[in-house]
Amino acid sequence: MKVPISLNKLPISPSIDKVGVEERVARFQTRSIKNESKRHGLDLVLSMIDLTTLEGKDTPGKVKQMCYKAHHLHDAYAGVPNVAAVCVYPSMVRIAKTALNGTDVKVASVSTAFPSGQSTREIKITDTKFAVDEGADEIDMVISRGKFLAGEYNFVFDEIASIKEACGKARLKVILETGELCTLDNVRKASDIAIYAGADFIKTSTGKIQPAATMQVTYTMLMAIKDYYDATGIMIGMKPAGGISTSKLALHNLVMVKEILGNNWLNNEWFRFGASSLANDVLMQIMKLETGVYQSSDYFSID
Amino acid sequence: MAKKKPGKEGVNWDYSPSLESTSHISILPKYELFINNEWVKPSSKKYFKTTNPANEEVLSEIAWANDHDVDLAVKAARNAYNDVWSKTSPKERSKYIYRIARLMQEQARELSVIETLDAGKPIRESRDIDVPLACNHFFYYAGWADKLEFAFPNQAMEALGVAGQIIPWNFPLLMAAWKIAPALAAGNCVVLKPAETTSLTALKLAEIIKASGLPPGVVNIVTGHGDTGAAIVNHPDINKIAFTGSTNVGKIIQRAIAGTGKKATLELGGKSANIIFDDAPIDQAVEGIVNGIFFNQGHVCCAGSRLFVQENIAELVIRKLKHRMDSLYLGNPLDKNTDIGAINSKEQLETIEKYIKIGISEGAEIYQSACELPGKGYFCHPTIFTNVAQSSRISQEEIFGPVLSIQTFRTVDEVIQKANNSPYGLAAGVWTDKGSRIFNLTSKLRAGVIWANTYNKFDPTSPFGGYKESGFGREGGLHGLGAYLKMKL
Numbered sequence: 001m002k003v004p005i006s007l008n009k010l011p012i013s014p015s016i017d018k019v020g021v022e023e024r025v026a027r028f029q030t031r032s033i034k035n036e037s038k039r040h041g042l043d044l045v046l047s048m049i050d051l052t053t054l055e056g057k058d059t060p061g062k063v064k065q066m067c068y069k070a071h072h073l074h075d076a077y078a079g080v081p082n083v084a085a086v087c088v089y090p091s092m093v094r095i096a097k098t099a100l101n102g103t104d105v106k107v108a109s110v111s112t113a114f115p116s117g118q119s120t121r122e123i124k125i126t127d128t129k130f131a132v133d134e135g136a137d138e139i140d141m142v143i144s145r146g147k148f149l150a151g152e153y154n155f156v157f158d159e160i161a162s163i164k165e166a167c168g169k170a171r172l173k174v175i176l177e178t179g180e181l182c183t184l185d186n187v188r189k190a191s192d193i194a195i196y197a198g199a200d201f202i203k204t205s206t207g208k209i210q211p212a213a214t215m216q217v218t219y220t221m222l223m224a225i226k227d228y229y230d231a232t233g234i235m236i237g238m239k240p241a242g243g244i245s246t247s248k249l250a251l252h253n254l255v256m257v258k259e260i261l262g263n264n265w266l267n268n269e270w271f272r273f274g275a276s277s278l279a280n281d282v283l284m285q286i287m288k289l290e291t292g293v294y295q296s297s298d299y300f301s302i303d
Numbered sequence: 304m305a306k307k308k309p310g311k312e313g314v315n316w317d318y319s320p321s322l323e324s325t326s327h328i329s330i331l332p333k334y335e336l337f338i339n340n341e342w343v344k345p346s347s348k349k350y351f352k353t354t355n356p357a358n359e360e361v362l363s364e365i366a367w368a369n370d371h372d373v374d375l376a377v378k379a380a381r382n383a384y385n386d387v388w389s390k391t392s393p394k395e396r397s398k399y400i401y402r403i404a405r406l407m408q409e410q411a412r413e414l415s416v417i418e419t420l421d422a423g424k425p426i427r428e429s430r431d432i433d434v435p436l437a438c439n440h441f442f443y444y445a446g447w448a449d450k451l452e453f454a455f456p457n458q459a460m461e462a463l464g465v466a467g468q469i470i471p472w473n474f475p476l477l478m479a480a481w482k483i484a485p486a487l488a489a490g491n492c493v494v495l496k497p498a499e500t501t502s503l504t505a506l507k508l509a510e511i512i513k514a515s516g517l518p519p520g521v522v523n524i525v526t527g528h529g530d531t532g533a534a535i536v537n538h539p540d541i542n543k544i545a546f547t548g549s550t551n552v553g554k555i556i557q558r559a560i561a562g563t564g565k566k567a568t569l570e571l572g573g574k575s576a577n578i579i580f581d582d583a584p585i586d587q588a589v590e591g592i593v594n595g596i597f598f599n600q601g602h603v604c605c606a607g608s609r610l611f612v613q614e615n616i617a618e619l620v621i622r623k624l625k626h627r628m629d630s631l632y633l634g635n636p637l638d639k640n641t642d643i644g645a646i647n648s649k650e651q652l653e654t655i656e657k658y659i660k661i662g663i664s665e666g667a668e669i670y671q672s673a674c675e676l677p678g679k680g681y682f683c684h685p686t687i688f689t690n691v692a693q694s695s696r697i698s699q700e701e702i703f704g705p706v707l708s709i710q711t712f713r714t715v716d717e718v719i720q721k722a723n724n725s726p727y728g729l730a731a732g733v734w735t736d737k738g739s740r741i742f743n744l745t746s747k748l749r750a751g752v753i754w755a756n757t758y759n760k761f762d763p764t765s766p767f768g769g770y771k772e773s774g775f776g777r778e779g780g781l782h783g784l785g786a787y788l789k790m791k792l
Contacts, residue, residue, distance in 0.1 A: 020587025032321035
């Protein structure tokens with residue numbers, strides 16, 4: 001199991017040139033994904049989705065319906081994979097866990113005073129332990145962006161390390177909320193801190209702040225994962241979340257993962273999409289490939 | 304109902320072949336010379352074949368112009384200049400150039416595919432770079448045609464007359480645009496000779512020019528080999544030679560026109576330095592190295608073929624570079640996913656292979672990307688050499704292929720000295736996070752174009768040209784326009 005390393009072992013993050021990143025990302029978007037490759041890619045995308053509902057108005061009824069969809073994406077067509085996980089608030093974990101009993105779909109819970117993270121260490125640890133006790137397989141924590149921007153990197157590092165400890169066997173995804181970090185230099189630095197502090201996954205966004213998972217941000221985080229892997233041989237997962245609602249964008253993300261990290265990352269153990277509306281667009285594309293015609297959105301269940 | 308389990312192991316996901324269609328293009332079995340807006344049979348009666356370097360198939364036969372044919376073309380240009388073009392109002396000139404630009408845009412897809420077939424460059428590049436940039440050159444200079452007195456204030460000026468233009472095979476259509484657009488905007492007539500391995504897009508451009516209604520004789524395109532080029536250079540009624548190509552030929556041209564009063568701009572070879580400092584944005588710098596040397600298979604006069612990496616980050620940069628090289632797709636240039644296409648000709652492939660052997664015999668360490676080469680056609684692995692010395696031939700001589708020689712350096716002064724220690728001076732790249740260092744280097748590096756934190760960026764508004772054996776004169780921007788004007792005050 002991955003253990004946190006002390007902050008003084010953290011390497012100096014390389015600087016990031018935004019213009020260069022934009023150009024590189026544009027290259028990934030010119031890759032042409034067709035036929036077999038597209039069909040296979042779409043299946044992969046579906047299997048990597050964390051189907052998400054994170055609203056104040058979430059109820060057991062809503063969560064149960066979403067969980068049913070998680071393993072019955074489109075019963076009208078056989079052979080569609082399940083999504084990887086559902087992602088809910090801690091209070092909904094037990095409901096989701098019960099609803100998904102007997103399936104291979106994981107339950108991920110946000111924690112640490114999601115989405116702002118503006119609370120005390122004790123409350124965040126309690127929040128995390130509660131979610132794990134309720135049965136969460138994965139914890140999606142948020143970093144303290146205020147502390148990060150104030151330059152208190154030690155605080156951010158220690159906080160992640162303590163949540164990692166509270167996770168026990170649950171895998172830890174660390175949300176950087178890149179829309180609040182603003183620069184790619186900050187994104188890279190926060191990625192390095194999160195990875196070295198014990199993150200199993202790094203994740204772009206809460207979905208509550210725009211911009212969220214832009215390809216530039218995801219690219220920068222993937223490069224951090226790549227550098228860490230080259231230095232230690234340890235794999236870290238990546239989860240872009242928020243703003244990826246089309247198959248095309250999802251496939252471009254896969255292209256990026258493939259060309260930077262390689263095929264070993266192309267599964268839901270190491271790559272996830274945090275998205276609520278992506279699944280239906282992918283299903284629509286799959287049905288187009290299979291039947292030759294587009295079906296309207298009324299043919300795909302919303303929950 | 305059986306469900307597929309989400310995969311736990313990595314999957315072998317790859318891109319299916321995605322070939323650009325060739326159904327919409329038209330290539331004639333035989334092309335004549337384009338003189339006076341007519342297709343004229345060569346008096347030499349000779350034709351040569353042009354082939355697709357990616358599969359060695361013959362695409363078409365091209366007329367081979369001799370002295371007499373060139374003389375016809377020059378006469379056509381002179382007559383057009385005297386009788387029509389010099390009397391055409393600048394505003395009208397401008398309209399014609401815009402029309403050519405728009406027609407090129409309309410035919411952009413066809414032009415890209417033909418460029419890729421004839422030159423071997425990946426369709427991604429001809430579609431996204433060569434053709435749009437060629438159109439932009441016409442658009443840009445069309446805008447200047449009726450504003451020359453604003454381009455060069457307080458000066459009286461006139462066109463030179465007839466320009467002889469000889470262009471290389473690495474960017475066939477783009478080089479034709481670089482040459483023709485400013486010449487027309489300034490009011491000159493043109494005799495252009497494309498390179499013998501890549502005449503097709505220039506001939507398609509001739510069709511476009513004819514369709515644009517440009518008066519006969521203003522642009523003439525004569526195809527052929529070196530002797531055709533020599534006939535243009537030596538023709539007494541030409542006022543200016545614009546040449547892009549090798550330094551050797553550039554020297555021959557300069558000797559030939561000495562004392563004739565012909566003006567010249569020469570854009571020749573290079574061995575440009577790409578310099579990476581330890582504070583550079585490393586991953587973007589690696590991308591810049593790749594763009595610098597592997598863009599267009601390294602057939603770029605300003606290719607960043609000498610890489611200087613600060614010694615303390617050399618290992619990291621080289622490791623990242625190798626990894627990036629392994630993700631490059633090499634293969635059919637028509638495939639939209641191809642990053643590295645075919646070497647332009649058999650001769651060029653032999654030259655490149657010769658230099659790779661020299662590199663190995665000089666004791667440099669070679670690394671070639673993991674991709675497989677297709678069985679047919681002229682292909683070469685993206686190649687880097689480490690442990691290269693300043694005195695190695697592979698770091699001194701232009702290879703004009705996807706071969707990079709890597710040297711390390713310790714200090715700023717050392718790298719400036721080493722970068723300048725070359726008979727060439729076309730371009731350079733500087734990668735650092737420090738603004739002051741960029742200004743320090745750009746003022747001290749003796750190269751015509753210097754890029755900071757990027758490489759191989761081209762724009763019609765930006766002048767391009769070299770120091771020392773890389774040539775003289777500038778193309779692009781106002782400088783490129785001035786090169787086709789005689790200032791009278």
